[in-house]
Amino acid sequence: MRYAHEVDKVRTAERALMARLPEGTLMRRAAAGLAAVCARLLSSGREVGLGVYGAPIVLLVGSGDNGGDALYAGAGLARRGARVTAILAGAKTHEGGLAALRAVGGRAVPATDEAGAAAEIDRADLIVDGMLGIGGRGGLREPYASLAVRAADSGAVVVACDLPSGIDASTGQVDGPAVQADVTVTFGTYKPGLLVDPGARHAGVVELVDIGLGPYLPDPDVCAPRGDDVAAWLPRPTHESDKYRRGVVGVLAGGEAFTGAAVLAVGGAVHGGAGMVRFASSEHPVELVRQRWPEAVTTVIGDSLDQVGRVQAWVAGPGLGTDERAEALLAQVLATDLPVLVDADGLTILSRRRDLLWRTPPTLLTPHAGELARLLGTDAAEVEARRLEHVRRAAEELNATVLLKGSTTVIAEAERPVRVNPTGTPWLATAGTGDVLSGLTGTLLAGGLPAIDAAAAGAYLHGLAGRLSADPNGAGAAPISAYDVVDALPAAFRTLSA
Numbered sequence: 068m069r070y071a072h073e074v075d076k077v078r079t080a081e082r083a084l085m086a087r088l089p090e091g092t093l094m095r096r097a098a099a100g101l102a103a104v105c106a107r108l109l110s111s112g113r114e115v116g117l118g119v120y121g122a123p124i125v126l127l128v129g130s131g132d133n134g135g136d137a138l139y140a141g142a143g144l145a146r147r148g149a150r151v152t153a154i155l156a157g158a159k160t161h162e163g164g165l166a167a168l169r170a171v172g173g174r175a176v177p178a179t180d181e182a183g184a185a186a187e188i189d190r191a192d193l194i195v196d197g198m199l200g201i202g203g204r205g206g207l208r209e210p211y212a213s214l215a216v217r218a219a220d221s222g223a224v225v226v227a228c229d230l231p232s233g234i235d236a237s238t239g240q241v242d243g244p245a246v247q248a249d250v251t252v253t254f255g256t257y258k259p260g261l262l263v264d265p266g267a268r269h270a271g272v273v274e275l276v277d278i279g280l281g282p283y284l285p286d287p288d289v290c291a292p293r294g295d296d297v298a299a300w301l302p303r304p305t306h307e308s309d310k311y312r313r314g315v316v317g318v319l320a321g322g323e324a325f326t327g328a329a330v331l332a333v334g335g336a337v338h339g340g341a342g343m344v345r346f347a348s349s350e351h352p353v354e355l356v357r358q359r360w361p362e363a364v365t366t367v368i369g370d371s372l373d374q375v376g377r378v379q380a381w382v383a384g385p386g387l388g389t390d391e392r393a394e395a396l397l398a399q400v401l402a403t404d405l406p407v408l409v410d411a412d413g414l415t416i417l418s419r420r421r422d423l424l425w426r427t428p429p430t431l432l433t434p435h436a437g438e439l440a441r442l443l444g445t446d447a448a449e450v451e452a453r454r455l456e457h458v459r460r461a462a463e464e465l466n467a468t469v470l471l472k473g474s475t476t477v478i479a480e481a482e483r484p485v486r487v488n489p490t491g492t493p494w495l496a497t498a499g500t501g502d503v504l505s506g507l508t509g510t511l512l513a514g515g516l517p518a519i520d521a522a523a524a525g526a527y528l529h530g531l532a533g534r535l536s537a538d539p540n541g542a543g544a545a546p547i548s549a550y551d552v553v554d555a556l557p558a559a560f561r562t563l564s565a
């Protein structure tokens with residue numbers, strides 16, 4: 068698991084640790100870690116390739132300690148022969164850091180010398196962004212904003228110190244221009260804004276430098292599972308397992324108007340490891356599901372689910388429609404004492420029938436931004452800009468575990484750290500992939516996983532399957548269909564048992 072903490076918690080932990088250490092120790096640790104990553108990039112061949120000696124490096128230096136870190140790291144690189152120039156962009160500059168850089172032959176140029184600063188940036192092999200770290204608030208002011216744009220246009224490798232300047236450390240919100248980093252070297256703990264879009268998109272590869280903060284940090288606000296975590300949550304069939312013990316998932320999906328969603332949701336369930344899938348719908352979707360998935364046990368239903376047989380969890384909503392019949396069926400599912408995953412049309416129904424959510428067994432909602440906006444009475448752009456805030460609010464207000472789909476999928480449950488999914492590909496943004504996710508994740512619920520683990524494991528495997536189908540041999544990605552994702556699910560599971 069990668070753990071992330073909001074700014075207040077980082078500052079409190081830093082104060083506690085600093086009280087036990089000689090002054091400046093933490094900054095020296097941070098700067099040493101940052102310099103080591105820069106040196107590695109300069110020497111790695113693939114990124115820049117010329118080594119540290121003689122490499123033109125630019126430091127973008129703001130007024131605070133983030134600039135101090137960059138200056139000390141720059142001094143370390145200058146000591147190894149790099150040609151380091153600091154562009155001083157703040158109203159003041161960290162004095163110790165600047166003195167250290169100058170002492171080893173580094174230069175400084177004020178950002179007010181626009182032509183001089185621009186020429187340095189254009190010549191650089193590597194740029195260290197030390198403008199703002201956890202002290203940043205709101206959109207970048209000048210000259211930071213222009214420097215961020217210039218750095219992005221320069222072709223140099225950009226390394227962000229602690230955070231790319233312009234992203235909110237605690238939320239990932241970005242207002243206006245922000246530094247686009249290739250690598251972010253962050254200190255002590257991950258910050259939520261590095262894991263959640265839009266901030267995560269600016270961070271590139273994130274490397275954590277241990278500065279000894281661990282024992283002083285409280286519970287995380289956000290965490291991102293790794294493959295090992297997901298592997299440990301997944302139920303594995305044993306010799307004693309029969310189909311009932313592995314989990315029977317009920318899928319209530321599809322209608323006369325929309326049939327594809329049902330076929331895809333059942334596909335997600337079949338390839339998601341269900342012991343058995345029971346599919347309940349009207350005639351036409353049942354016919355199609357039987358053709359495509361003979362493994363599923365199907366029941367043509369009218370207004371009642373009484374004939375469907377026992378299941379251990381339900382998936383309700385994909386292609387179901389939103390009319391009175393659909394509402395009554397959804398109400399029946401939610402009246403059971405079983406875990407229920409609600410998606411798509413089911414969510415539209417819930418936005419007018421929030422009372423259906425006042426139940427005790429686990430409920431997992433899997434909206435995209437538009438669906439969540441409707442559930443919360445806001446608009447999709449608001450949700451996209453502040454995904455963490457909205458997913459947390461939804462979990463609290465809706466009495467449910469909420470998986471918000473999108474460029475970074477985030478999962479919230481009351482009083483738990485938000486889970487961020489690290490897998491996925493932009494190619495997954497295509498019709499029907501959400502239906503696959505709901506079938507897969509509902510199956511994990513039926514297999515006995517707690518809702519938050521089922522959601523996190525489902526998102527992880529779905530994202531991995533998306534990547535594997537878009538780029539199966541690492542030769543470059545291509546468009547995929549939702550069916551491809553279904554087909555790639557076994558391969559995604561396999562990577563976890565490797």
Ligand SMILES: NC(=O)C1=CN([C@@H]2O[C@H](COP(=O)(O)OP(=O)(O)OC[C@H]3O[C@@H](n4cnc5c(N)ncnc54)[C@H](OP(=O)(O)O)[C@@H]3O)[C@@H](O)[C@H]2O)[C@@H](O)CC1
Pocket residue numbers: 081082085093094095097129130131132133134136198199200201202203204205206207208209211228229230254278
């Ligand atoms: N604490 C520790 O032990 C350790 C800390 N470490 C390092 O310190 C960093 C935090 O340093 P920090 O607190 O000095 O804040 P920092 O991010 O440099 O910002 C400075 C100033 O920028 C300004 N400003 C704000 N928003 C702005 C905007 N939108 N556009 C333009 N300007 C803006 C604002 O000044 P104002 O304008 O309000 O006067 C603010 O005060 C941390 O990220 C890590 O790198 C490590 O060394 C490990 C040990």
Ligand SMILES: [K+]
Pocket residue numbers: 133196197198199200227228229230231232
């Ligand atoms: K920075």
